[in-house]
Amino acid sequence: MIHTVKQFGRMLKISAILSRYQLDEFLEATHLYRPMRLLRTVTPWSRQDVSDKPRGERLRLALNEMGPIYVKFGQIISTRRDLVAPDIADELALLQDQVPPFPGAQAREIVESALGKPVSELFRSFDSEPLASASIAQVHTAILPDESEVVVKVVRPGIRKLIRRDIDLLMSIAQLAEKYWQTGSRVKPTEFVREFETFIFDELDMTREASNASALRANFEGSTDLYIPEIYWPYCKEQVLVMERVYGIPISDVQALKDAGVNMERLAKMGIRVFYTQVFRDNLFHADMHPGNILVDVSDPENASYIALDFGIVASLTPLDLYYISENFQALFNRDYFRVAQLHIDAGWVPHDTRVDELEASVRAVGEPSFSRPLNEISFGNLMLKLFQVAYRFKLDIQPQLIMLQKTLLNIEGLGRELFPELDVLAASKPELERIVREKHGIDQAAKDLRERLPGWLSKAPDMPGLLHDYLKLATEGKLVSKVDPRDLEQYRQEERQSSRRLMRTICGSALFFSGAVLLGFEVGPWQLFDLSAAGLLSTVTGAWLMLRANRS
Template identity: 50%
Template sequence: MKLLRLAKIIYVTLRFGLEEFILGHERFRWLRPLVMVALFWRPLDEPRAVRLRQALEALGPIFVKFGQVLSTRRDLIPADIADELARLQDRVPPFAPEIALAAIEKAYGKPAGEVFAEFDPVPVASASVAQVHFARLKDGREAAVKILRPAIAHVIAHDVALLYAGASLVESLWEDGKRLRPREVVAEFEKHLEDELDLMREAANGSQLRRNFQDSDLLLVPEIYWDWCHTSVMVMERMAGTPISQVDALRAQGIDIPKLAREGVTIFFTQVFRDGFFHADMHPGNILVSPDGRYIALDFGIMSTLTDSDKNYLAQNFLAFFKRDYKRVALAHIESGWAPPQTRVDEFEAAIRAVCEPIFDRPLKEISFGRFLLRLFQTSRRFGVVIQPQLVMLQKTFLNIEGLGRQLDPDLDLWQTALPFLDRWMNEQLGWRGLIRTIKTEAPQWGTLLPQLPRLVHRALSHAGDSEVQQLREELRARDARERRWMMVIAVLLALVLLGQLLPWLSLLLPESY
């Protein structure tokens, strides 16, 4: 089956003329006449951007997601391709209405007419994994119903298998392969794809995000209607808003676009550093803007989490980076184990400075993040920096946020917008407020743990398999045995001495005949 899927990928690539993107390179132009003769049979009437979008749609959800990410990077790809790939965000060809109705009947055991007061079989949005229909519940509430695409898990499984095969080739054939840890990256991507295929899990993600921003004046999250949720169907509150990609429409409504861009950065850093739980698929198709100028988050299939250690490490790096403290950035990489311990701090610091200095104090429109990322990659390769798979989704989301900010306000200063938030967050975490909050949080656990500490230590020592602990236990037993022997000897000697002192008195008490 893998070979059949690989054959399809090759066929689609040739069918839509995607080899054009490779043959356009100077090294391969000599192959163009040969390819044109060999593939004379295919019609290529559409522009290259349309053909690329059609090819990604034909190849399935993983490739569509790749196109979604690319669509936000107008600094990396030509405008015609970015405009066309933007159609992948919520205008993937939908599946037939009868399939949607059949999916609802299978999930609930009864037809849509008995589940909802009204159900529109024509979808309002269609994405790579699912599509959305509007409905009205029996109690009158307006709802949005998300339905998984049929047999989508089967297609994704084959694509992920091919990604693993490609990752193995990268590791074995490329000198940087093991450092990049491609198989771990694919595993991280696979985990998030599996989460996206379970709509009950997506509903739980949405509920958590709504709770995190319950009283926020920056972000709105729809309510999940749990009584109507299923692994293949999710029902939530219907939200009214304007797609964030329609900047002219937002401006006509009186929305402050620069303020909207700044608040998007704040929302991102709040999710990452305050909550450690963030929306990892924030392309424009998943975001609306309410009439009062607040963000509306949709589609919670791909969320990601960070541990406290990850958050602290990232915050220190971001803060040092924004303050141009490149030595601190270098030390953080070495202390965390991302860079080898023998790395020379001064050399690493100088290399990071050479990459980062050119992009500071510039608005987004003047920064080539493509060139910046390329130089950053070259630097990491030179110093043996290990790629962290658990942060792949964060890196992807950061690119989405940066692309969205560029689309909203090219004059946005990303660094100055983020710095006050990080300063405040670090003060709260490391200052006296953070200490008090930690004590309040941990006090109940300490109160429970302290009385149990002797028993827990004894249990740990009793069950420890560590050789040093085992050796210590044996030494303690031997010492105890020696001490017991000496105590016995001393006790016997004391007893003899005492008996010698008592014998004269005992002789007076005993009868003469005895």
């Protein structure tokens, strides 16, 4: 657990900070911290007079004192409102990732080392004074030889080693807490640390951030809703990112936006549209949409648009989760709680043996109070959080991507109501999701899917009769044997029924598809052309639909 003297010393220092802010419940979560009781007794002057401050604020102040890595860890914890008490989550959300800048000369050295040329050759000018500074990197402005204005993001020197040290220490603390803390096995602090480790090491790689930005830019090419700055790939390495410099009004400066003549209602609704487009059309969304990462282009105030910054955190969902999320949202829009419950079971988000009526009652208990509020107070981000809490009671472990989706939706709704307090999120969301689902699952998309999959199906067609014959032969001879735990028998039966339905759809679909293709290929006289062609077309389309449905299920 505690591997080195240095790590032990660092842990004692953290213990002292927690003690100073009277965070006794955190100190006593592990047996290792119990010696701190003696220190508190013999050094009472070391404890700050913070008795009038709530525990969430005391924890925020302590994390600030521990350093920037702990600040970022606190920010991540604040997003896990399905597990963390609301008072703590609210306070930790106020943590600011701000640290003193490192010298500009050092930034120039890192750029030159990464790109292999002197800064004077790479840029027409390079401002050694940083524009912004954070725990992972800092940003400098520059001008390229072709006069393009850019920003240069440079990873902080030595940060990887510091992060590794603190991650190892956090994991040691989490393991102790999981072992000795009364609720440790439920909250699973080691999972927090693993999520954080993945997230923060991804942020250290500037080429990953550049890839994220490029992908989002391609998705919104030509959009009048959202602009993504251009990435200058020849200047991007693991420690350096060079991106187009953009100008706009920070979205948090509501008065400046009003003074510029921006249509605030339109801007707020557009934010909802951008969110649903990123998630449900593209399945790639900016997962760090806090006010500091959004500008507004007001060059045309009546048609103002968003500008996104900082692409270190983007997320996507599995195709199955994306499907079930969209179906859940549509069911919630219609207050169809039975369907929400059934979808949770079908998706595997709750145990398969969960009673639908019990889950429906729990979903209704969180849904109806939300929908009974005034329209401008309904929040699907909060409703999604409450559904996570319901699912958690039914023994579900929430995936990090779904947490990021909920956090992003909550941020977008909050920003929208900052811009336009009367924003009706339901009225703005429902048509956007329905439009995207129609486009994604309509006849044009089905035809596109068919065109893409047809060559693969045709290549496998010659093998299908033999495979089907072998399968049926084994079944007839009773040689299809599987070992099933009696406890899993009902789940096995359910999956077997689903597999049988998929198999029948595939067989019938294949037969119809290929017989239709044969009919369409017949050379017939004019008196037979209509009947055979129509039959062939109908068989082909029906067969393709059955195979697509079998594949999706």
